[in-house]
Amino acid sequence: MKKLHWLFMMMCLAVLPALQSCDDLDSGYSIGDFSYPNWATIRVKGNAFYMESDTWGTLWPINTDMGWYQPVDGQRVVTVFNPIYDNYEGYDHAVKILRLEHALTKVVEPLTAENEEEYGNDPVLIYKGDLTVSGGYMNIVFMQNLPKDPDTKHRISLVQPAEATADAVSEDDGYLHLELRYNNYGDVSGRRAAGLVSFNLKEVLTPEMKGIKLKLNSEVNKEVEIVFEKQSSNAEEASNLDFSKMQLK
Known part of the structure; x- marks a missing residue:
């Protein structure tokens, strides 16, 4: 059967046009740069949270529009993000979250x-x-x-x-x-x-x-x-699908 991974590229292409018009950042990243969908673990810190990505290390979200999100420590997610800075206040990267799917x-x-x-x-x-x-x-x-x-x-x-x-x-x-x-x-x-x-x-x-x-x-x-x-590592992909309809326990 056909693999689902082509859908990842579809998601990435969907966000690309809105991002590429922005100027490059001093850090070397562009607003048009974004990660492949990758697995991460939510970590709660006070009233905020960060993510431990399986492939990118620790990620500090700098979004200002996520007041709706209620983080749960240990929750696994698939995320796509725009990297903004490296080595940000003790975290491997500061990022702008573009998509966050709970597993x-x-x-x-x-x-x-x-x-x-x-x-x-x-x-x-x-x-x-x-x-x-x-x-x-x-x-x-x-x-x-x-x-x-x-x-x-x-x-x-x-x-x-x-x-x-x-x-x-x-x-x-x-x-x-x-x-x-x-x-x-x-x-x-x-x-x-x-x-x-x-x-x-x-x-x-x-x-x-x-x-x-x-x-x-x-x-x-x-x-x-x-x-x-033991040395196997995760592919840098996880399926770009609508997980809102899953009925699992």
Whole structure:
């Protein structure tokens, strides 16, 4: 299937005309410069917030029109921004946020015989390149088959078999073994919308591990295993889609 990443360029081109007419800044950046969509974590500081980008480091927003935004510490986001200054008051960059999309942010959960039915194992549609690991998180963009009931939310989970402790996994083959589980509760409409989720790996991925082996049930390829080597980094992209319709928990 076709990758979704061409949509990133569409978003970038959409903001370009309005920006290119401005003068260059003394810092070496132009108002017409903007980042690729990239993953970041929100960090609250007093009445303000900054972002820890997986690829750009710490980012201090200098927008004056974001009084509507209520930051939540630890929230994962996909953001596009205009870099303004480097090394700004202790932050790697000062930026003007152009777009900010919230991702469902979750942790790795234990999988047992007792709760396996709760997590389900329904197939998910993920395009190549839209499942990445960066910043200590597993980041996923997928096409959700929406539930018919607007009050229903499907469940997406990243689980670790309870018997597979960190030590046992490391002694076995050196990889952390995880499973992506999806439960649609038998309620699908055939209508698609983009889903965005990021799982915190920091409590389960230890320094001695080689990487991650992930099992998932793909709509296209059925049961598959994907290997992420420790040195793997995130692509500088995350899908430019409307995530406002996703129904997930």
